[in-house]
Amino acid sequence: MLQTFFNLDIVKAAWPILLAGLGNTVLLSIVVVPLGLFGGLILSLLAGVRNPWVRWPLMAWVDFFRAFPPLVLLIFLYAGSPFIGLELSGFTCVCIAFFLNTGAYYGEILRAGIESVPTGQIDAARSTGLGRFQTSLYVVLPQAVRNVLPDLLSNTLEVIKLTSLGSVVAMPELLFQARQAQSVTYNPTPIVLAALVYFVMLWPLVRLLSRLENRAVARA
């Protein structure tokens, strides 16, 4: 059993390949998490606009991209773009798809955070002479982020896990490298090793989240 699923010789041989994959997963996460946050920030700030011509299309946009499986979006971009003469790389497609998909999720979370800040805070900030933009940046956003921090972290965990979709469009991240190693060795050890790496990397975040969520429930 151990020979099959955790063959030490294969572990030794596959390790450098997986390590390169891990590096790419980390790099990819460093690119797509801020990208999604940026998209979400734009959406959440626009959500404050009262005009129904902004409000309804915005809500439809967010719900559309929350309803759309990210893998479908990715494949659509990757397989569809060559037909209109655009040869988008796997990396570009991942970036666009994550910006649209995870941006919608981050946007919902940040919107809830912004709505949780009492209007008195905004009135007070404005009365001291701060502009609208300054009020958002220095008064509303810091409190909003603090209020929804567990949700933001939870979504970030999901985004990092989602980078494994990059393997489908041939991005050499952790899962892709593991599958390459597995198909060469005809042995599942590289997949087990990759799962282990994901687990070791993300477990602390899961523990932290579990504690934060329990505390939120205890306070409710």
Place this chain on the structure above:
Amino acid sequence: MSNWERFLDTFFNARVMARYLPDILYGTLITIELAALVIVSGLVAGLALALLRSVGFRPVNLLIVFTVDLFRALPPLVIIVFIYFGLPTAGLSPSSFVSTWLSLTLVLMAFSEEIFWAGITSIPKGQWEAARSTGLSYGQALINVVLPQAIRLTIPPLTNRTIAITKGTALGSVVAVSEILGMASSAVSNSYNPSPLTLGAAAYVILFFPMVVLGRWLETRMRWKR
């Protein structure tokens, strides 16, 4: 042909769409089947684990917490690939459908256990004590007093999480489940035209958009009371 016409002919080609519509419909059926199975088994397993945890036997609880952590930390696609490509080496060969179903069930089990457990622990102790003092047994108190209140609290987060995980049925295409995305992808390579993907995308929106709107509505209707 103008650019606009060329665009329409590429992504909304009526002839190609008509040709592959039955395939996409078949894929939609498989997606619905897979999604329904995942939702039922994942939620039942999650609730069962949360109930087991409420008994409070420490070794069992540690095991439950570890299992939940494990399936929260692993990307679903990694679990699918492991079950489909890894298990056959040990003599078990689950089909691609079963692999996808099992993986998503485990993930939904983990997330829903967390949510159910949070719901159960959020019920004030006084409710337990009052129920027990009227002569209800532990099981009766749990089923008739605590769970109805707990489940109400869990519905909005549970709905959103369930939708997010159910969308993962598209991951089945990676191990060749003939669900919507799988059918659409093979139709694209057969027809050299991306219109089947447009159809597939439309099928996903028709399936999941109402669910997302429902989730949003539930969220505003049944907020966690502070």
